[in-house]
Amino acid sequence: MNIFDQIGDSVPVLGVDVGGTAIKAVLVDEAGTVLETRSRPTPGRGPSVVPEVLDVVGQLAEELPSDQVGVAVPGIVDERRGIGVFSENLGWRDVPFADLLSDRLGRPVAFTHDVRAGALAENQLGGGRGARTMLFIPIGTGIASALVTDGHVHDADGYAGELGHVDVGHGEPCLCGGTGCLEAVASAAAIARRYTTLTGREIRGAVEVARRVEAGEPEAVTVWEDAVEGLVTALAWTASVLAPEVVVVGGGLSGANRLLLEPLARGLSARLKFQREPRLVRATLGGLAGCRGAALAAITRHRVAQ
Amino acid sequence: MNIFDQIGDSVPVLGVDVGGTAIKAVLVDEAGTVLETRSRPTPGRGPSVVPEVLDVVGQLAEELPSDQVGVAVPGIVDERRGIGVFSENLGWRDVPFADLLSDRLGRPVAFTHDVRAGALAENQLGGGRGARTMLFIPIGTGIASALVTDGHVHDADGYAGELGHVDVGHGEPCLCGGTGCLEAVASAAAIARRYTTLTGREIRGAVEVARRVEAGEPEAVTVWEDAVEGLVTALAWTASVLAPEVVVVGGGLSGANRLLLEPLARGLSARLKFQREPRLVRATLGGLAGCRGAALAAITRHRVAQ
Known part of the structure; x- marks a missing residue:
């Protein structure tokens, strides 16, 4: 079953994938069709990486207005607690991303993991449909x-x-x-x-x-x-x-x-x-699997919350 | 969460585990407590093994009256389709157990796999609680x-x-x-x-x-x-x-x-x-894990159906 069958008119949806070199964003409609894409360089690892990532995500959310937002990050990610537990690449530990993102964007954000988001997207929309x-x-x-x-x-x-x-x-x-x-x-x-x-x-x-x-x-x-x-x-x-x-x-x-x-x-x-x-x-879905999956995570979250 | 927290007064529940040497049955109450146990030798493999297994399950269901019944069998088991796909030990292939059991007992039966039933029981009631x-x-x-x-x-x-x-x-x-x-x-x-x-x-x-x-x-x-x-x-x-x-x-x-x-x-x-x-x-849970898990499968099925 495609989860898009179950949602109503709660679109468009923004999905963001924070990668090691680029932060990618995609705006999708209720059928999962990509309306827009954006890409920004990922800030280098360091003490300010988290606020810088939040700023980039905030800018993307302003450029691509949406009803719901999902964000995927790499490393060890505890989705249920909303924590980025560890990223070797980007150099963070125990970052409460779900709360930080919700504060930054002024609304609830679905927080997920890049590979699991990609898997969900390939399962719903891609090679594993x-x-x-x-x-x-x-x-x-x-x-x-x-x-x-x-x-x-x-x-x-x-x-x-x-x-x-x-x-x-x-x-x-x-x-x-x-x-x-x-x-x-x-x-x-x-x-x-x-x-x-x-x-x-x-x-x-x-x-x-x-x-x-x-x-x-x-x-x-x-x-x-x-x-x-x-x-x-x-x-x-x-x-x-x-x-x-x-x-x-x-x-x-x-x-x-x-x-x-x-x-x-x-x-x-x-x-x-x-x-x-x-x-x-x-x-x-190539390099867009992660952000398309982040958008799906937002839709799923919205559906569960209703 | 213990799934017993979610059920009402739909008890007692019978769980049956069809093993290679014995068919075990357990009657449990709403707290998962074992009220009664029974054991019968498993009929030898052969053309009549399936009707003989059905007879033994039928006798156990008469001896241990219950509101719901779950039955677990070994081998490859497709729970969703209700089919015992293959058992090397007992010598069957593509047996529509869910339908056969429901016909024999005159009511819906939750059909499951012995090891997966045991896993569910150990998770809800046993070492993995x-x-x-x-x-x-x-x-x-x-x-x-x-x-x-x-x-x-x-x-x-x-x-x-x-x-x-x-x-x-x-x-x-x-x-x-x-x-x-x-x-x-x-x-x-x-x-x-x-x-x-x-x-x-x-x-x-x-x-x-x-x-x-x-x-x-x-x-x-x-x-x-x-x-x-x-x-x-x-x-x-x-x-x-x-x-x-x-x-x-x-x-x-x-x-x-x-x-x-x-x-x-x-x-x-x-x-x-x-x-x-x-x-x-x-x-x-030792040798009772399979039949206690079969009882849990019946309870879960009942809960989903309500």
């Missing part, structure tokens, strides 16, 4: 995950979603202090780094590794296959324990499309025995 | 799992919960056709079998291996440590991706209590870096 159970896995600089069931995103007080830090057995150290983490072999950043380590050649990221895989370069193929193997292990685990109907692959690496999804599907088929095989699809 | 997010992991002949969030059990159309068949890297074959499955190293059956393989000594199950671990027998310690290592790997994954507040360990192996839970907690602490560490507790 119609799926009752869905896993969203954005693969970029890092790897995260979010499980959606019947329109609810599993949050576990903000701690869920670290599929990037499960041990897939490759034995290499991860920045988190762990060993064998999925993120250390299969993130876009890891693919680029491991290629350079293997060959000594500097490249412009995982996209170039993908191009070299298509050209048949053996070192690129090795690095790519390691990434696929790690992802297959992680997705096989997910299929066994959570059995999502659909896995939506997002983030920069999903641009590789068939080069990524086809070996993943083959690997999963070989690995799974009696478990339900998920359908693997590419995310369709 | 008060936890918003909980993983239930019964360890017996096999290993299963169920995730509970805000009183909802994740089912994925019946396919969720196969934590026993995730690859924890030990490299040994599993009966399912996979390799490295958790169940093949850490179930009670696997612990007993691996001890006998290692030593040539026949024993009476994992309980005896546990006793020998306590006595300091090196072979028993080796087998036990392999099981703990597998469980730590599986629980570290779960903590990263799902971040349950509490993990409730049930099934026969949970009888080992501290011998199991203490090394598990130490192993998890060492493995997890920034992830939330779950509290590990022992299940408290």
